[in-house]
Amino acid sequence: MNLLSRYYRVNIIATITVVLLTSIFYYFMIHYVLIEQLDNALKVEEQEILDFIRTNGNLPAPSSYKDQEVAFAPASAAGSVRRFSTTDSYNKAADEHEASRRLVFPVIVQGKTYDVFVYKSQEETEDLVQLIVAITLVAVVLLLLIVFLINRFVLRRLWKPFNSTLQQLEKFNLSGADKLILEPTTITEFRQLNDAVSVMTKQVSQEYDTLKRFTENASHEIQTPLAIINSKLDLLIQGENINELQMEQLQDIYNAVERLSKMNQSLLLLTRIENSQFKETESIFLETVLKEKLSQFDELISNNKIVLKTDTVPLHIKCNRQLLDILLSNLLSNAIRYNTEDGIIYVRIKEHELSISNTSLLPPLDDQQIFKRFYRHADTRKEGNGLGLSIVKQICQDFGYVPGYVYREGRHEFYIQF
Amino acid sequence: MIIEDEKALSESIAAYLKGEDYVCEIAADFKTALYKAESFDYDCIILDITLPGGSGLDVLKALKADNKMDGVLIISAKNSIEDKVTGLKLGADDYLPKPFHLSELSARVAAIIRRRNFSGSNILKFNTIELDTLAKLATVDGRALELTKKEYVLLLYFISNKGRVISKNAIAEHLWGDEMDGNIDFIYTHIKNLRRKLHDAGNVDYIKSVYGMGYKFADS
Numbered sequence: 001m002n003l004l005s006r007y008y009r010v011n012i013i014a015t016i017t018v019v020l021l022t023s024i025f026y027y028f029m030i031h032y033v034l035i036e037q038l039d040n041a042l043k044v045e046e047q048e049i050l051d052f053i054r055t056n057g058n059l060p061a062p063s064s065y066k067d068q069e070v071a072f073a074p075a076s077a078a079g080s081v082r083r084f085s086t087t088d089s090y091n092k093a094a095d096e097h098e099a100s101r102r103l104v105f106p107v108i109v110q111g112k113t114y115d116v117f118v119y120k121s122q123e124e125t126e127d128l129v130q131l132i133v134a135i136t137l138v139a140v141v142l143l144l145l146i147v148f149l150i151n152r153f154v155l156r157r158l159w160k161p162f163n164s165t166l167q168q169l170e171k172f173n174l175s176g177a178d179k180l181i182l183e184p185t186t187i188t189e190f191r192q193l194n195d196a197v198s199v200m201t202k203q204v205s206q207e208y209d210t211l212k213r214f215t216e217n218a219s220h221e222i223q224t225p226l227a228i229i230n231s232k233l234d235l236l237i238q239g240e241n242i243n244e245l246q247m248e249q250l251q252d253i254y255n256a257v258e259r260l261s262k263m264n265q266s267l268l269l270l271t272r273i274e275n276s277q278f279k280e281t282e283s284i285f286l287e288t289v290l291k292e293k294l295s296q297f298d299e300l301i302s303n304n305k306i307v308l309k310t311d312t313v314p315l316h317i318k319c320n321r322q323l324l325d326i327l328l329s330n331l332l333s334n335a336i337r338y339n340t341e342d343g344i345i346y347v348r349i350k351e352h353e354l355s356i357s358n359t360s361l362l363p364p365l366d367d368q369q370i371f372k373r374f375y376r377h378a379d380t381r382k383e384g385n386g387l388g389l390s391i392v393k394q395i396c397q398d399f400g401y402v403p404g405y406v407y408r409e410g411r412h413e414f415y416i417q418f
Numbered sequence: 419m420i421i422e423d424e425k426a427l428s429e430s431i432a433a434y435l436k437g438e439d440y441v442c443e444i445a446a447d448f449k450t451a452l453y454k455a456e457s458f459d460y461d462c463i464i465l466d467i468t469l470p471g472g473s474g475l476d477v478l479k480a481l482k483a484d485n486k487m488d489g490v491l492i493i494s495a496k497n498s499i500e501d502k503v504t505g506l507k508l509g510a511d512d513y514l515p516k517p518f519h520l521s522e523l524s525a526r527v528a529a530i531i532r533r534r535n536f537s538g539s540n541i542l543k544f545n546t547i548e549l550d551t552l553a554k555l556a557t558v559d560g561r562a563l564e565l566t567k568k569e570y571v572l573l574l575y576f577i578s579n580k581g582r583v584i585s586k587n588a589i590a591e592h593l594w595g596d597e598m599d600g601n602i603d604f605i606y607t608h609i610k611n612l613r614r615k616l617h618d619a620g621n622v623d624y625i626k627s628v629y630g631m632g633y634k635f636a637d638s
Contacts, residue, residue, distance in 0.1 A: 223495035227517035231430035234520035237583045247629035254587045
């Protein structure tokens with residue numbers, strides 16, 4: 001829920017509650033005042049009747065008008081207690097039932113006690129209350145409408161600088177060269193926000209540049225000592241007096257240097273893809289590149305007695321050629337390396353998907369783990385630095401592809417959705 | 419000339435190349451390199467890009483500005499396509515990323531010198547074996563030797579490093595590049611086939627295994 005809707009909600013709930021409570025209070029107040037008025041009118045009527053009796057010594061004739069009725073009834077010795085009440089009575093003049101206010105009081109005429117009933121119609125009072133309720137409702141609706149409009153137009157315009165800053169931040173790319181262009185604003189809070197954002201992004205960019213340079217430089221610097229070790233080994237093995245045991249040890253050093261060098265190159269590659277240093281993309285016919293790659297791996301595949309099965313449809317993708325090469329190499333060399341003798345590799349290009357699957361002695365892999373750096377399955381005894389799939393993932397991320405893994409029918413399948 | 423600021427590396431290179439009867443000079447910083455490159459003519463310059471005092475690429479630019487015909491092999495710690503493209507565009511003959519094997523470096527230097535050589539010799543000889551590096555053909559006593567592409571490359575590599583022990587790692591990298599790892603054992607198949615073909619053509623066995631860690635192509 002965004003800020004504005006939350007604000008609308010609080011605002012509208014508060015408005016409705018306050019207006020409703022006031023209306024209820026208002027209703028009862030008006031009602032009370034109007035009844036009081038009716039009662040006063042009844043008291044006036046009572047006084048008139050009492051005056052008539054005192055002057056004439058007998059009861060006035062019962063009367064019935066549209067809004068007032070006077071009736072008499074003989075009563076017991078004490079007569080009724082004087083009281084006001086609201087009744088639903090039948091008005092003979094209007095020929096209808098209506099809500100009335102009634103005053104009952106006893107009078108003694110010529111020694112006999114009578115109850116006097118004076119009714120006054122409450123109809124007008126009810127009409128008035130209804131009118132008031134209607135006006136109140138209209139006022140509430142109007143108020144809500146106005147609040148809504150204010151929120152919609154004024155608030156939206158007020159928040160515009162904020163939204164613009166937010167958009168800029170969303171588009172902000174550390175490795176991109178473009179700077180933030182923040183909309184100037186007169187609102188203090190937003191100006192503070194913009195200032196803070198500018199300072200922060202500038203700092204982050206600087207830190208990032210430093211880090212980027214450091215990672216690249218470190219990887220480059222490692223290459224030179226490795227070159228020295230390699231060259232010294234190349235000279236050492238020329239010596240005449242080296243025995244077999246020493247040669248074995250030298251071989252181990254060679255292998256270690258090679259591994260270190262490859263790992264270093266992989267890390268450097270990862271850093272460079274992360275830094276989006278492979279920007280040039282071209283439209284590539286995947287089938288052609290795949291065929292080239294497969295021919296490079298031909299020897300490796302046949303030497304391992306692996307059967308290769310391909311099933312492809314034409315598919316054009318947008319990618320960096322160098323990175324696509326690396327991606328295919330990594331997937332294929334994994335499919336060969338972890339295969340069994342007389343195993344199978346299936347390479348498929350479907351619509352928007354490339355999948356490479358292979359038979360293997362390894363159990364199903366954890367698809368949460370395999371794309372992580374330096375992850376290697378505990379049972380594997382093959383060489384590898386655990387970076388191949390991380391590189392695949394990083395390349396996919398760079399081009400918005402989705403890499404994945406499934407274990408199907410005894411085969412490990414790696415797929416990429418373009 | 420070897421332009422490289424790491425003394426240990428330049429000395430290794432010089433020691434290996436001297437075994438091939440090359441005369442080597444070493445320049446360890448930008449100023450010396452620029453002075454020597456402009457004052458003398460070399461068959462081949464091995465050029466490191468990051469030097470104290472300047473960039474190796476500027477040495478290359480100066481050479482080209484002087485219309486010098488020295489062959490140039492760039493050795494760089496920055497293994498990137500852009501770097502390679504820049505170097506080659508500026509007129510370098512080849513690009514070899516660090517770390518490398520000396521046998522690889524030596525083979526590339528030999529190739530550059532062969533190409534630069536105006537006597538027109540693109541024929542490489544070893545006893546009765548002749549390699550035509552332009553036509554990529556091998557002959558023994560004038561008879562063509564039927565070799566696969568890999569076997570030809572392997573033979574050329576051996577002859578370029580004759581009399582030297584070449585590690586299996588270096589051979590694997592030369593044959594397959596660094597893209598495919600873990601297949602050092604496949605070298606054996608190629609060596610076996612090459613050995614058989616040379617033998618069938620009437621040669622003695624020149625390829626000697628060195629304690630299973632490398633091979634040496636030599637006469638005796």
